[in-house]
Amino acid sequence: MCTYRTTTLTVAGSGKGAEGWFPVTDASVYFDHPVHAPADHTLNVDLRNPSRGASARVAVELDPVSARALALAILDMLDSAPAGLVDAATPSGVPPAG
């Protein structure tokens, strides 16, 4: 099946794509057919910068168990970061220097 189901959001940070590092501005999250992973459906994430063209993209296709474990690990890491660092992050998502 094609689920069509897609969530898009704006993000701030950097990603490393086929041509090196670039600032990421947009993300798509969807559960649908993978291009490469050997599964019928995977949890897919695209981190993109549309202003730099279609190839400015970091893509992952994860099996659902892996995707959920990764999401929990991300949340756990953010929750357990030293006090003040996450809240003090700048709007760009990068903690201030020093």
Added chain:
Amino acid sequence: MTPGDLTAETVTITGHGGDAVEAYLAQPLAGPPAGGVVVIHHMPGYDAGTKEIVRKFAANGYPAIMPNLYFREAPGASPDDAAAVARAAGGVPDERLVGDVAGALGHLRALPGSNGKVATIGYCSGGRQSFLAACSLDLDAAVDCYGAFVLTAPPDEFPLQVGPLGHLVGDLSCPMLGLFGADDKYPGPEEVAEFEAALGRAGKDVEFHSYEGAGHAFFNTDRPSFRPEAANDGWERIWEFFGRHLSA
């Protein structure tokens, strides 16, 4: 000429709104005039697997062309990058799809080896679009391979508001072949049965087959969803169907 001989190349067609659109064209090297086939790619895009399908039609005597439905969003991009851009942008609007298929049909009809007849075949999201094209354009045959959301709307999370097409059933311009996996959930067996019944009530010439042990995308030879028994029988149905409706 040896059976299976063909040429294949990238061409430019005039699509919806007069836009120049990239397309992949394959033609038999020789043979009698034949009807042409517009291949409508699946959501993952204008990819190697679907280009192989285009060549398969040419190898079997039918000129075939596949417009790159994501060309406007990402000209020159790799198919997966272009598909990601198109998905984030909300997919292909129905009106634009019809215009691009119309341009592809015109290109086929103008080929020296054309007998003037034309058909569409689409896979996955392209299955729905093949039906849409057949209800919007004058065709000789159409094939829907496991297209979902024909009678029901896609989920709200899909940013493009592509609506259901049930109201178009009476406008179907040609005989239609539908090939589905009995284990598919979108479209599930109930939706397929409802679709077939609606076409029957409208007096349309339809032939549906659902394969046990097959789910979605059973034609995709490079994916785990590939089911050789279903795919091989499906290809036989397609050759028989096009033999009846695309011959001179």
